[in-house]
Amino acid sequence: MPTSPHRALYTVDQVRALEHGALDALAVSNHELMLRAAHAALDTLRRHWPQAARIAIHCGPGNNGGDGFLLGVLARQAGLQVDVVALTESSRGEAAQARAAWRAAGGSVRRWTGAEPLPAVDVHVDAMYGIGFSRAPGAAESALIDAINASATPVLALDLPSGLLADSGDCPGAVIRADVTVTFIAHKRGMHTGRAVDQVGVLELATLGVPESVYAPLRPDALLLAAETLPPRARHANKGDNGHVLVIGGDHGMAGAARLAGEAALRAGAGLVSVATRAEHVSALNAARPELMAHAVGGPQALEPMLERASVLALGPGLGKAAWGHALWLTALDAGKPTVLDADGLNLLAREPRVFSTPTVLTPHPGEAARLLGVAVDDIERDRFSAARELARRHGAVVVLKGAGSLIADPDGRLDVCPWGNPGMASGGMGDLLTGVVAAMLAQGCQPWDAACLAVGLHARAGDLAARQGERGLLASDLLDPLRALGNSLPDGAFLYA
Ligand SMILES: NC(=O)C1=CN([C@@H]2O[C@H](COP(=O)(O)OP(=O)(O)OC[C@H]3O[C@@H](n4cnc5c(N)ncnc54)[C@H](O)[C@@H]3O)[C@@H](O)[C@H]2O)[C@@H](O)CC1
Ligand SMILES: [K+]
Structure with missing residues (x-):
């Protein structure tokens, strides 16, 4: 057509x-x-x-x-x-x-x-x-x-x-x-x-x-993104059918990022979500959101069995770039599972570039994209199309270049532009949320391109719905309920704020 x-x-x-x-x-x-x-x-x-x-x-x-x-x-x-x-x-x-x-x-x-x-x-x-x-x-x-x-x-x-x-x-x-x-x-x-x-x-x-x-x-x-959602679930679905997302992150003092990514993955339909994080965060995470399975991970050894159980990895929210985060990053990438890389997951990639052979989605904001390409942020913003395409080509991954009018680029040159979203979304935690949604789409069986397109669209439209109460002061967690409504194709506004 x-x-x-x-x-x-x-x-x-x-x-x-x-x-x-x-x-x-x-x-x-x-x-x-x-x-x-x-x-x-x-x-x-x-x-x-x-x-x-x-x-x-x-x-x-x-x-x-x-x-x-x-x-x-x-x-x-x-x-x-x-x-x-x-x-x-x-x-x-x-x-x-x-x-x-x-x-x-x-x-x-x-x-x-x-x-x-x-x-x-x-x-x-x-x-x-x-x-x-x-x-x-x-x-x-x-x-x-x-x-x-x-x-x-x-x-x-x-x-x-x-x-x-x-x-x-x-x-x-x-x-x-x-x-x-x-x-x-x-x-x-x-x-x-x-x-x-x-x-x-x-x-x-x-x-x-x-x-x-x-x-x-x-x-x-390029194309403007279409408003699409996942097909309805089969009545006989069980949690195993919808994948198991493992969020890896939350170094000292950075539990919030991992929690938001995990919750977003749950609200976007992942069957199971585990979080591999610092021991000090485990009880708080479990208390705040019992559906998240938080585990203390001191290093790669403790991560291995979790990697085996997971079907998709969300690598980077609050991960840090120090020895702990770096060791987990290396081990996680060796697992060969479909992966979303964000935040420090991308900053580590800028330090140690690689081309991915497993399905991978990178979700840089312009600052992270600049570090990955070794240029200034202004250079990225001057031509976002070229930057997104170059990153996708270089890393063999689908790339979401965030910011007003987020771009989704495939290594094959395809590019979609998101027409939704608002400046209220320029606040802490929004990126962590997107990471979780992309991971949830991969966990439910989407290929990286479709997962990225669906997730970017759902995330931005959820942001627009949540911003009906005002752009200023919008919190990342305000998007969780609208995200759920949109992911189930409920009519706009058919949700209650938590
Ligand atoms: N070609 C067509 O069939 C149609 C064209 N249309 C109109 O034509 C426009 C394109 O016309 P043009 O190709 O003449 O281009 P523009 O009208 O955009 O004009 C650019 C002209 O100004 C000069 N220029 C460019 N940057 C300058 C700057 N910073 N300072 C000083 N001068 C500068 C260029 O040398 C060029 O002659 C379209 O944007 C649209 O508005 C419409 O009438 C629809 C049909
Ligand atoms: K004009």
Whole structure:
């Protein structure tokens, strides 16, 4: 079945190929396609701001600016008062024709010089740069972007917020912070992850009437995760059918991480969950959550029999990087069981890199990813797609690169982007929870790719449900009940807080 354009994410080269395909398939001119974009933009504007009477359209030199000029023509015809501000004296190619159409319709153009006040309007429309944006904006553009962002007026971005690189989501300088973005023909992958998520606002896709047959031959670079859950359990299931997760971690003073991973594994449906941890944590863990089987492990010898009984390992929550953790890490990896590596499990991997031959999922946040690749955190965030794919390739493992718009990458190049989650989830213990959920999916028989996709989706959607009571102050353990509800395909909200 062809992928819906609403889930498909493309690179800029792919979007350009789709545009060419669209011109052929629709048998229209570039100008006509641009006019369709302008109609879609006006439609979005009117739906979101039905009361708007006066708008300012800020046009760049290329076709994104062209979209803006034609929107000006249509908006005026619709009775709006339109101010057009242009970054340049003239426009290129198709955009020059659009600019001429705006002039012919009686519109005037004000050149932006960098200092004058913005017109007082109901909505600012950002038509400065689209997929042709390739370098940090200069001083004049930056001043305009800053002035628009600083105004209290809502912003509609055409195709993408100006200042954002469509392929990576990187923002090399000033960048528009849009309230709404209407993107044309296809989703550009960079708008869905990392810092970009904050700039885009509400994102709408306008396919401009491009038929399915144009998209079908092109395999998208990435996909948005679909909301999926596990199939219902057989009535005759027993706990052995749902796997046995062994959480290995909880060095001195770090029992919480292991407990959260273990509880999450239970709530996500693992049949049995054991925790191998420091002796001092055992009674507290058993008292807090009797379903967790906590065992004191002084070193590798005590771990061996636990490894034998386990079907999946969650290696790293609170493990530490000292001798105890390191010895357990080496022994656990030698067991050859499906494994999720997180936290210090990943930091140890950065010290002693290896390629995995057993099913493995790595769940780094950008800091851990930077250590694994030997680069700075900024380098990871500048191109999260490349970082996730490189880690997956290097380690022969499925990689979840966490952060807004988490990415899931397979060594074969496949990549999914998570559209859920919220900033309330940027708090302690959320990663431990994800580790437990991935482990539970592996324990219930999923392959690493499916386990990672299911777990990331469930974890983020549980976070969104739990955040209905507020993002600030959200605790990792608040996600446990919604996680259970979602894992059983109960309707959103069909859970009680503990
Ligand atoms: N090609 C098509 O079929 C369609 C294109 N459309 C629009 O066209 C856009 C792409 O148009 P373009 O390829 O002209 O690219 P843009 O309009 O994004 O413009 C980039 C132009 O500005 C220059 N530029 C890039 N970064 C700059 C910077 N930092 N400072 C100064 N100048 C910079 C580039 O050299 C280029 O000429 C899309 O994003 C979309 O909005 C839509 O009209 C839909 C149809
Ligand atoms: K734009």
